[in-house]
Amino acid sequence: MLELNIGGLGFQRPVLGAISTRVARGDRVCLLGPSGVGKTTLLNAIAGLDRDRRGTVARAAEPVRIGYLFQEHRLLPWRSLRQNLKIVGATDGEADRLLMAVGLAGYGHLLPDQVSLGMARRAALARAMAVKPDLLLLDEPFASLDPVRADDLKRLILELLAQHPRMGLVCVTHDARDAAELATRLWYLNGEPARLQWDAPVAAGDDVGQILEALRTPERVG
Numbered sequence: 625m626l627e628l629n630i631g632g633l634g635f636q637r638p639v640l641g642a643i644s645t646r647v648a649r650g651d652r653v654c655l656l657g658p659s660g661v662g663k664t665t666l667l668n669a670i671a672g673l674d675r676d677r678r679g680t681v682a683r684a685a686e687p688v689r690i691g692y693l694f695q696e697h698r699l700l701p702w703r704s705l706r707q708n709l710k711i712v713g714a715t716d717g718e719a720d721r722l723l724m725a726v727g728l729a730g731y732g733h734l735l736p737d738q739v740s741l742g743m744a745r746r747a748a749l750a751r752a753m754a755v756k757p758d759l760l761l762l763d764e765p766f767a768s769l770d771p772v773r774a775d776d777l778k779r780l781i782l783e784l785l786a787q788h789p790r791m792g793l794v795c796v797t798h799d800a801r802d803a804a805e806l807a808t809r810l811w812y813l814n815g816e817p818a819r820l821q822w823d824a825p826v827a828a829g830d831d832v833g834q835i836l837e838a839l840r841t842p843e844r845v846g
């Protein structure tokens with residue numbers, strides 16, 4: 625579905641080195657790596673955002689519709705949750721169904737700053753789904769949520785993936801448990817400039833924690 629060839633990418637300094645990878649329909653990739661290594665930069669490169677970057681990014685020609693849940697919700701603050709979904713093309717019925725799916729039935733008339741962070745993030749997830757994405761990008765969707773809300777959101781994402789088995793996913797997370805529950809494929813971004821130190825499928829029963837531990841311990845991965 626999507627082939628990505630980055631020849632190098634950065635801003636004032638290089639952030640990403642040479643990266644070649646692909647996301648197939650139905651792939652669920654979890655993207656892990658140290659803080660500040662360039663995970664969001666890679667997600668933006670996939671989405672075709674950040675025109676101010678320096679470097680080269682080539683994508684395969686197949687047109688893909690991308691839904692993006694940014695780290696911040698980035699809902700339009702002067703529009704209700706419902707209008708935020710309609711603005712990206714949802715009909716009234718679709719907006720209502722999506723808001724219900726993310727547990728926000730009855731809250732659609734509220735503005736983003738009238739709801740909690742977790743609710744705003746769920747609304748932003750509904751907006752990402754409202755574009756009927758072939759590929760869903762999630763940037764640390766569970767950050768700053770309490771464990772119960774994070775778990776609820778993870779279950780919701782798993783439900784959406786089950787309902788849309790051909791949709792691809794790239795999800796940035798710091799948590800091996802998220803990766804174990806969500807991923808069919810693991811990317812580990814590391815180095816300066818950063819490369820995909822690990823790009824491999826996760827098989828059922830693989831211990832993602834152990835894979836990450838090995839990646840974080842340089843002498844064990846050579």
Ligand SMILES: Nc1ncnc2c1ncn2[C@@H]1O[C@H](COP(=O)(O)OP(=O)(O)OP(=O)(O)O)[C@@H](O)[C@H]1O
Pocket residue numbers: 635636639657658659660661662663664665666
């Ligand atoms: N628009 C920009 N202009 C200049 N530098 C940037 C820009 N966006 C990111 N950077 C720099 O690129 C580097 C990688 O940032 P990025 O946000 O991609 O990392 P990350 O792995 O997502 O970090 P975190 O895990 O903390 O969210 C950082 O040093 C950051 O300061």
